[in-house]
Amino acid sequence: MRNPSPSPSRTVSVRCAGLPTLMGAPALVFSRLSGTERLCELFEYEVQLKTPDARYAPSGPAANLDTQALRGQELTVAIELDGSGTGPVGRTGVGTREITGLITDVRGPIPQGRQIAYCLTLRPWLWLATLTTNFRVFQQQTVVGILEALLSAYTFPIEWRLDVGRYPSREYQVQYGESDFDFFQRLTQEWGISWHIAHSDGKHRLVLTDANSAFAPYTSPAYHTIRWQRSADRIDEECLHAFVLHDRLVSGQWASSDYDFVKPGADLAVRSAAPLDTAHAEAEIYEYPGDHGQPATDNDPWREGGHLAQLRMEALRQHGSRASGRGHVRAMVPGCTFKLSHFVQDKANREYLILGTDLEIEDVPEVSGMGQQWRCEVAFTAQPTNVLFRPERTQPKPRTSGPQTATVVGPEGEETWTDAYGRIRIQMHWDRIGQRNANSSCWVRVSSAWQGNRFGAVHVPRIGQEVVVEHLNGDPDCPIVTGRVPNRLNMPQWPLPAQHALSGFVSKELHGERANAFVQDDTQGEIQTQLQSGHQTSWLGLGFLTRVLHGAGRKDKRGEGFELRTDGQGVVRAHGMLLTTERRANARAHHKDMGETVERLAVARAQQETLAELAQQHAAQDAADQADHAEVARAIQQQNEDIHGTGTANADAGSFPELSAPHLVLASPVGIEATTARSTHLASGEHLALTSGGHTSLAVGKRLLASASRGMRIFIQSMGWRLVAAGGDIDLRALRDSINLLARLGITATADRITLSARQELVISGGGSSTTYGAGGITHRTGAAYVIRTASYALITAQRGAVAFPPARKPGQGNLELFNRYANHTGIGGEFRVEDALGKAVAGRLNAQGFAAVSGLAPGPATVSFGKDPADTWVEASHVGQPEWPPRVARTEEDSAVAQSAAGLVAEQVRAAASRASELGQTLQSARQLHC
Structure with missing residues (x-):
């Protein structure tokens, strides 16, 4: 379009503080503008400036322009709008369109005949974001919050036409080696946010929108409706001379899914369907992952996934109806709307959103002889405003190319920092912003060699350790720890390569220096396995026993076999146990074989x-x-x-009887030896049987004390019984009954003096003759001769000698208190039975408090048994309760306990008195038994 200009004013002019002037007039004037501007893309215009036609200036300000100072400044191209209508009075919409941008490139000076020219490239201030790349982490922010933080580094105006309430918080987003612009572009495309540049008042601003309602017609009413006109016709307004509709068959459904480890069985699939009214419109695009799962957060994956699926569907659907055109229209501005009129197809005459333009404006120089002329040509693309516009996802998310390493971090003063899933916090080495604390990253899952429901392997990485980090699907927003590696601050457990034969696990005490270890030693000919705990130096060694120290490795050799040792207390507990030295070479036979x-x-x-x-x-x-x-x-x-x-053994089932x-x-096939520096106590609640195939030898350093409450029976089959006291007396006492001595041959008593005493009567008999000594005298009886041989014989006056015997003591009476209770101290009723040391049995019933007192028992051990619990085991009173310390001994109907008499002191006194009585009556009882 060419238009004569009768006045000296120019249709297009430029303004920039860095452009030179000469005698108050611009030293450089507009010559040509061409460029491209589209929604959601950086515009780029090339502006050509030159010296005025009337001024020949081979040198001077124009030729010596400081191009370096010009770069980075804003330049505004002002395009006069003539409006529509005929004549000055009839024109409407007269004004100026501005195109403002930063000067990013300057080429020149370029001599062109008598003139000097420069070519300047204009780009928006957002183009500066392409010059900066970064690695940084954004946590718990919405996409709007991330964009605000990202763009805060640029001091240019921004207009937010967004419904901020529709954007959910994202747990973890990474700018991964991207330029600020690429990161900006990726986020806006992912969340359906469109943007364009608005120009006014010598400035340009970034406008972000998420709905078509944010788009409006250009400010000049002359461009609210644009007429289509055949190029051959002449009209008095700017118009389009080409317009083409473009309908396309597109997919009608979008589906995606994701995975949330907190909801591992949940179906996170989402779908959005909006097929056009065409054939074959049901095609579906499926994407995985859909990036809508936010594990262990309050986010709703179905709502967010549905929102993202709708955005994708809208981006697909908009391609079903597009348009393009050309014309001599100076105010065809991307991001503005217009209504088409006078097109040959009626339904095409509707409102459109301008998506992009290719603009070219040129001033024809005066020296051409044609007078001052200008030419404007624009090509554009558009879509109907009733179709939602969504940016295309042309900016791919960067993908990691392999494993990385990071440092485990957490709060100050802690050695581990984890959550219920064993996740940790890390700081990537590329992160310059993180403070190496619990806020440096999101919770990151840790891979395990084995993981099941409450079983598997758990090794929570410690703060300060270096871990290997990979990313699920190569997504930098989805880190996962897959291993750990040593570094100078975290060296291997044992010195290498010297200790290369050692392998295993060594942990470290939290806030301490001790360790737990599982060690496998593969030294040739000396293999071993150890399980160690630094507490009380406790460990189990199997194989060739060599001491392995934490941080030092193999030390002194300690033998072969196995050793279980500790500096503390040790307990071996099992439901049946065999300790044997019967050898089974190479583990022959099953483990209980005996x-x-x-x-x-x-x-x-x-x-x-x-x-x-x-x-x-x-x-x-x-x-x-x-x-x-x-x-x-x-x-x-x-x-x-x-x-x-x-039963029989079943090796296949692993069952042995x-x-x-x-x-x-x-x-043991050789011997069992037990020794202690102090005392040994063997106790049996029932019987004790000792069997020896050879000799049984007892060697007692002091006294041999034996007590039996119900008699003692000793039988010697042959070779007799010899009782010798090298010093002291031999006392045989029967405190209540008799002493009976029986010999098939003879009884020999040899001593310096033998005394036989009887309280009532002493009878000595042999071979049919006898002598009786009693209170009434002495009687000799014989059926044969009675011979007395004596050197002398004397009869003197009668003299009576009474024999004194100690009185027999009655056994003492013992008292016993019985208690039978639940763990919560509620009494257990029911029957009981007590058998004392002499075999006397007493039975009764406990009261409601589970108590009974029994008296009249013989002092000494007693056996107590309780009958069946009469209470319902499901009632509250029978609740077992929590463990207590010190532990209580639980009693059930099957339990029996040996109770010590409450009159233990009385029993001891009785035994002492009985011992004294036995000593006093020893001689008399011995004589009686000899006489019998």
């Missing part, structure tokens, strides 16, 4: 029974003794059966 042990126990039981039968045959045991021995025999038999087990009851079995 054939030799069972055989020895069977032989010992047979020996017990054989000798018991001999004792019964020789009257060493009476009927009551036989019953007691039978009880012992049954107990031994039951023990042997429990140890041997019943031994130890069907929780016995502790000690076995």
